[in-house]
Every structure is written in C-alpha cells, then in structure tokens.
Amino acid sequence: MSTIEIQNMSFYYSKFYKEIFKDVNLKLHSSWKLGLVGRNGRGKTTLLNLINNDLQPSTGKIKVPLNTEKFPFAYKENYTKTIDIVKENIANYHQLENIMTKCVNNWNKENSRLYGNVIEKYENLNGYSINSMIEREFNYIGLAPDTLYRDFKSLSGGEKQKALLVSLFLKKNSFLLIDEPTNHLDLKGRKNLSRYLSQKNGFIVVSHDRNFLDGCIDHVLSINKETIYLEKGNFSSWIYNKNIKEGFETRTKKNIEKQVKILEESANKNRRWSADKEKEKIGCRGNKGAIGSVAARLMKRSISIERRTNQMLKEKKNLLKNYETAKELYLSQSKLEEDLYIATKDLSFCYGDKKIIDKLNFKVFKGDRLWVKGKNGCGKTTLLKIISGDLKGTAGKIEKNSFLNISVGNQNLKWTQGSLNNLLIQSKISKNKFRNILSYFDLGEEYFDRPIETFSQGELKKIDITRALCTDNHLFIWDEPLNFMDILFRTQLEEAILKFKPTIIFVEHDETFGKSVANKILSLR
Numbered sequence: 398m399s400t401i402e403i404q405n406m407s408f409y410y411s412k413f414y415k416e417i418f419k420d421v422n423l424k425l426h427s428s429w430k431l432g433l434v435g436r437n438g439r440g441k442t443t444l445l446n447l448i449n450n451d452l453q454p455s456t457g458k459i460k461v462p463l464n465t466e467k468f469p470f471a472y473k474e475n476y477t478k479t480i481d482i483v484k485e486n487i488a489n490y491h492q493l494e495n496i497m498t499k500c501v502n503n504w505n506k507e508n509s510r511l512y513g514n515v516i517e518k519y520e521n522l523n524g525y526s527i528n529s530m531i532e533r534e535f536n537y538i539g540l541a542p543d544t545l546y547r548d549f550k551s552l553s554g555g556e557k558q559k560a561l562l563v564s565l566f567l568k569k570n571s572f573l574l575i576d577e578p579t580n581h582l583d584l585k586g587r588k589n590l591s592r593y594l595s596q597k598n599g600f601i602v603v604s605h606d607r608n609f610l611d612g613c614i615d616h617v618l619s620i621n622k623e624t625i626y627l628e629k630g631n632f633s634s635w636i637y638n639k640n641i642k643e644g645f646e647t648r649t650k651k652n653i654e655k656q657v658k659i660l661e662e663s664a665n666k667n668r669r670w671s672a673d674k675e676k677e678k679i680g681c682r683g684n685k686g687a688i689g690s691v692a693a694r695l696m697k698r699s700i701s702i703e704r705r706t707n708q709m710l711k712e713k714k715n716l717l718k719n720y721e722t723a724k725e726l727y728l729s730q731s732k733l734e735e736d737l738y739i740a741t742k743d744l745s746f747c748y749g750d751k752k753i754i755d756k757l758n759f760k761v762f763k764g765d766r767l768w769v770k771g772k773n774g775c776g777k778t779t780l781l782k783i784i785s786g787d788l789k790g791t792a793g794k795i796e797k798n799s800f801l802n803i804s805v806g807n808q809n810l811k812w813t814q815g816s817l818n819n820l821l822i823q824s825k826i827s828k829n830k831f832r833n834i835l836s837y838f839d840l841g842e843e844y845f846d847r848p849i850e851t852f853s854q855g856e857l858k859k860i861d862i863t864r865a866l867c868t869d870n871h872l873f874i875w876d877e878p879l880n881f882m883d884i885l886f887r888t889q890l891e892e893a894i895l896k897f898k899p900t901i902i903f904v905e906h907d908e909t910f911g912k913s914v915a916n917k918i919l920s921l922r
Contacts, residue, residue, distance in 0.1 A: 435620030437855025539589030
C-alpha cells in the first residue's frame with residue numbers, strides 16, 4: 398500500500414491570482430475508495446490535476462509514489478472496433494503483435510533476439526489473455542458482449558465512458574483519478590458503474606451523485622468553504638455527520654450570542670457604576686479612597702468581562718465557517734395565450750439505416766414539465782434537437798406555436814472560451830441581469846475578469862444555465878442540466894421549478910430530481 402502525501406501545499410492560478418488551496422496537509426492511502434466532494438469551483442478537478450502532475454503546487458510538495466491515470470482522458474483512436482481501441486489504450490498490443498509477426502516472417506539471429514524481448518514484454522502485459530480480461534470487465538461494468546466488436550463511434554456517450562474506464566483499470570500498477578464519471582450515464586448505467594468501482598482496490602472519484610457514491614466509496618474528502626476535511630465512511634455518513642456538526646455549532650453560536658449580550662450589558666453597567674462612583678469623589682468630604690477603590694474594582698470587573706466577551710466572539714467566528722445555504726433562485730418566463738405549445742404526429746428520425754425515433758406522438762401544453770426518460774442511445778438528445786430546430790425529423794411532423802420562443806441548454810456548452818463581457822455583448826444579454834442570476838449560484842464579480850478557459854466544468858455549466866435563464870422565452874429545453882452540478886445547485890433548481898412552474902422539456906438521469914419536478918413523463922425505448 399502506498400501513501401500520497403500533500404505537505405504545506407498551496408496553489409493559485411498565476412495569470413489572475415485565484416487562490417484555490419492554502420497550506421493543505423493530507424495523507425491519502427492508495428487502497429482507499431475515496432469520494433471527492435465540494436461545491437463547483439472549489440478545486441476538485443484542480444486537486445486531481447495536481448496529484449496527476451498536470452499542475453505544480455505554487456508552494457509546498459505533493460509526493461505520489463505510484464503511477465496515476467486520470468479520467469476522462471484524450472484517448473487513442475487508431476482503430477475502428479471498440480475492443481481494439483480499448484486494447485490500444487491499455488498498452489501497445491497491436492504494435493507488439495506486428496513486430497512479432499515481422500520477426501517470424503523474416504527469421505534470423507537479430508530478429509530472434511528481438512522476438513524474445515517482445516514476447517516477454519507481451520506476456521508481462523497479459524497479451525495472450527487480454528481479450529478475455531476485457532470481456533470479463535465489460536460484463537462487470539454492464540456493457541453487452543457485442544459492444545466489443547461494434548464501431549467505437551457508434552457507441553453512446555455512456556457506453557464510451559464505461560469502455561474507456563475499463564481500459565484504465567486494466568493498466569498495470571495504476572491509481573485512478575476519476576472526474577465526474579456518471580455524466581451522460583442513465584440510471585442503470587450509474588448503478589452498474591458504482592457496483593463496478595466497489596470491486597476495485599483504490600481510486601479517487603469526483604461526483605455529486607449521492608446514491609452513486611454510497612455504493613462505491615469508503616472515505617470522503619470534502620473541500621469546504623474554509624477547510625478540507627477527510628472522513629471514513631460513505632457519502633450518507635459524511636452528510637449525516639456534517640449536519641450534526643452544523644446543528645451543534647448553530648446551537649452553540651446562539652448560546653454564545655445570548656451570553657455575549659448578557660456580558661455586554663453587565664460590562665456597561667459596571668462602567669456606569671464606576672463612573673458614578675468617581676463622580677461621588679468630587680465634593681465628597683468623606684473617605685474618598687474607599688469610594689475610589691470601589692470604582693476601580695467595578696472598572697476592573699468591566700475589563701475582565703470585556704476580555705471574556707471578546708474570547709466568546711472569537712469562538713463564535715470559528716463556528717459555521719463552512720456552513721452554506723443556497724439562495725432562492727428566481728425563474729422568469731413569459732406565457733403565451735394559447736395553451737398548446739408543441740404537438741407531434743408520428744415523428745420519426747433515422748441516422749442512416751438506424752431508426753432512432755419511431756412514430757412518436759405527444760403534446761406539450763403551457764405549464765408542462767415534461768421529463769424525457771430512457772436508456773443511453775434511445776434518442777433523448779436527438780428529440781430535444783428536433784424540438785429546438787437544430788435537427789429535422791425524417792418522417793412525421795412536429796407543430797410548434799408560431800410565437801413560441803425557446804431557450805436551450807445543451808450538453809455541449811455554448812460558451813467555452815473568451816470573456817464573459819464580450820460574449821454578453823455579442824449575445825445582446827444584459828450584464829446586470831446576467832450578474833444578478835449568476836450571484837445566486839455563488840459566482841461573483843471576479844468571474845467577469847477571468848478567461849472562460851479557466852473555469853471548472855461545474856462553473857461552465859452554471860454560466861450556460863445563467864445564459865439560458867437570461868433569454869426571453871416561453872419554453873426551457875434542458876439536456877441533463879445537473880451534469881457537473883453540486884448538491885446545493887440541484888436543490889436551488891428543484892425548488893425554483895416547483896415554485897415558479899415554468900414550461901420545461903428536460904432530459905435528466907437524476908431520478909430524485911425528475912420525480913420531484915416533472916408533471917409529465919415521456920419514456921423512449
């Protein structure tokens with residue numbers, strides 16, 4: 398078992414000096430199944446990049462005594478079949494096989510030595526059993542056997558993610574750093590992946606999916622507002638302990654505030670009494686020394702009380718420093734006079750010879766919150782693109798109210814580079830309105846001074862949601878709005894939808910969210 402040691406580590410992005418970590422000290426064991434949690438922009442992905450040596454600490458050290466692999470990654474795509482791409486990303490099997498074939502076809506003394514070296518390397522990489530190992534891992538992670546021999550480009554986003562994860566876990570002596578693996582996975586896919594990870598020896602995984610984390614981790618590392626906290630257990634035990642601690646700190650804070658108020662009143666009284674005693678000395682013919690002594694004692698008591706008060710105020714400041722609440726989000730949407738917004742009749746769509754949507758019939762009325770459900774690859778995103786006008790159906794028809802304005806939030810984010818100020822001008826969006834909505838997501842004025850390329854995936858998603866909310870519309874179309882989103886955002890969005898009841902068509906694999914906000918369900922098969 399190896400230990401990753403983080404010693405007095407601080408990190409900031411030097412171009413615009415955004416401090417992410419300060420004086421962090423941690424020891425992380427490679428056998429742990431560690432869940433990394435925290436609000437968007439707190440540095441989860443940055444920490445993975447630091448451990449993976451993609452970034453260097455501004456100060457301090459990070460000691461990583463083992464090989465690390467980060468997911469997602471830029472994978473090799475030199476072949477067509479999925480099994481060949483997976484093998485290529487594990488090791489250079491095909492290259493070794495080609496060398497051995499050339500040696501056999503042109504056998505001589507030199508090639509004989511080369512063949513011996515290559516076959517030894519091939520055997521050390523389990524070359525003769527790698528196909529069966531891949532088949533076994535595909536079964537564990539919930540991929541059908543025929544997926545191995547399909548064109549990799551034909552796989553859904555979720556299928557690709559699981560196939561590439563398998564390739565990393567089959568690399569020898571590697572510790573995995575996994576960033577948001579549940580994005581684009583349907584409910585069944587998330588359960589399969591959680592079960593798959595629970596069988597592995599050690600990794601760090603970033604996710605905001607509570608059920609997913611509960612099924613696969615045994616430690617939690619939480620990046621909070623002021624501190625970083627490590628705890629043994631799963632996500633549910635961590636959030637339970639966090640709530641207990643915050644409840645205790647809330648009660649303690651209220652108790653301190655009461656005591657401070659009493660002490661302040663007592664100190665003020667002693668000061669007044671001391672001043673009154675000092676006044677008695679003026680014109681007094683009696684024992685001025687005794688009166689002065691009483692005044693001094695009262696003042697001394699007042700100073701002592703002030704010290705106690707300041708100490709208690711200091712203790713109060715240290716309480717609830719990591720406590721966070723989500724602001725109430727306001728959703729603005731125009732309403733059309735007509736109730737019927739969209740209607741389809743036998744709507745179909747094909748990619749080449751493959752039929753994705755077949756004779757689909759549904760209607761969307763004003764106030765509907767339509768949840769489009771289904772497994773990966775069943776056509777959910779395709780349907781949203783047809784509704785928004787980015788694609789056309791290949792058969793049947795879709796009728797939309799002629800006055801209908803649609804605001805779209807896609808999986809592929811619209812703004813990924815440049816500056817917010819310029820993009821707002823180009824899109825003719827009010828900066829004040831954009832800034833106001835952005836503040837609800839805990840993103841402040843400093844984001845207007847940073848290049849968008851430096852934002853985390855979660856921050857980029859919040860920017861895109863804000864952009865969609867700023868657009869005048871009668872209908873929201875959201876494709877997996879909770880991808881990369883922290884738990885407080887999920888709560889914000891859910892509560893806002895239930896309060897303002899906008900008209901929405903959305904795709905989402907978070908079942909708790911879908912069941913809570915939807916009043917209609919469209920299941921695709």
